[in-house]
Amino acid sequence: MKSIAIFCGAQSGHNPVYREAAHALGTLFAQKEIRLVYGGGKVGLMGVIADAVLAGGGEVVGVIPQSLVDMEVAHEGLTKLHVVQTMHERKALMAAESDAFMALPGGFGTFDEFCEIVTWNQIKIIKKPYALYNVNGYFNPFLQMLDHSVAEGFLKPEQRNKVLVSDQGEALLHQLLKSAEATAEDWVDFKRI
Template sequence: MKSICVFCGATAGTDPAYREAARAFGETLAREDLGLVWGGGHVGLMGVVADAVHAGHGRSFGVIPGFMVERELAHPFATELLVVESMHARKAAMAERAGGFVALPGGIGTLDELFEIMTWAQLHIHAKPIGLLNVKGFFDPLLAFLRHLVAQGFVKQAHLDLLKIADDPATLLAQMRQHRPLEGDWIGKLKPEQA
């Protein structure tokens, strides 16, 4: 795990704890010599994480769609910045470059990225660790809903267990280093009535 792809808000949210957690996460990446892979923006929590990485002399690889560059949303200090044509291309490039994935507080875009990367792990498209930085219990309602999906037979517990969860950056990264990929073929184990 040499780099972490961070999914988080393009705004900072209402609680100052979110901004502080993003800063701490970026500082931890730089200190542990883990490159940052992110959406290339300078706004919101994305910008806070990137600023902290750069302040700590860390490496960063931003991926940003051209329309966001035109709106002057690109971070000016990215070590590398890849401009792509679409949001789909952005997610694919970020996933390819990352050694693991972490979601911080964010909105619909953050959840979209998180769920896509969880789906890819479930389907064995990748075997990289996935983490949630659960700042002040931000993800607790989501985790409760995911447990509901398990109870209702729509998600397997093994797939939910792929998520590493902590409220401290160093603890979360340590858990992610212990990640073991899923075994077996998820699709091949489905019975016709489950498909």
Template sequence: MKRLAVYCGSSMGIDPAFAGTAAALGREMAARGIGLVYGGGRLGLMGVVADAVLEAGGEVHGVIPQALVNLEVAHRGLTELHLVNTMHERKALMTELTDAFVAIPGGIGTLDELFEAWSWNALGYHAKPFALLNVHGFWDGMIAFLDHVRDSGFMSPARRGQLLVADEIGEVIDKLGAAIGAAEAKMVW
């Protein structure tokens, strides 16, 4: 895996473990030579993970709509900051730039990005894996709800199984890497 898209909050949340995990994820990514693709902001967990990757010598590619740059929330110290016009363009470019996706704690924007990546995968727009890093059980309620959706007949077990879940940073990176490897092994050259 060359690059990993991290979806996360533009705020810090109330549990200090959220920021600690964002920083640790960034350091682990840099240690493994995995570049960061993210929303380009300097605030909240977004800024924490970007700063951690940069401080550890890694590369960071931010993708941000011009409207957010105008609000002065763009991170100015990145390896590369891609400016786009819309949130749709942001998600499309992030998908193009990354090999996989992981969501750490965040709000409605994080959910939007994760579910769009999953929907685009279901529609065949990409075959990239995606995961939840379940920091202190943050995603437990959503995981239970998604199981309910599957059990109610609105999602196949195979589709539900696509969303990888891990409680530890190394575990989530390893699961995403294995999923990429499995997908590459299925490709016909």
């Protein structure tokens, strides 16, 4: 069974299209027997996608730091919930548990997690594909920033081109799985994290 880590908001956003997209993607995960690995929360888009996978009979693995458990945001109905001490441990374990990564709309945490995975690939800590689910054009400004970074000489075009992007969930999932089959390695170099 393939596992995909999802990075997304602990908020749902103002537009219902974000919740709808997260729910539809979770349903698709369950139908295609893809194990969801995510941040372990019951709130926001995180809770929506986890609930959709579980409702479809799928597997959901959460990884959450103790500080968020203490704030009572942990999802208690998951297939498995790993409680770790730090955000660094959370990200490392999510990377180890996943074959690929997808970001949905979210805030600083989502950007941090996605950019760290991209960086880990760039410096060869891992070799696993990553994608942006561009619901409602949410990531358009971020993509413009990446293009600006290329134009200004801070990002190589081949690095920019490795970011898979689509506003169609099923098409993006297919593309990500295909890329995972071709490139993913089943290891994380924890000494370099």
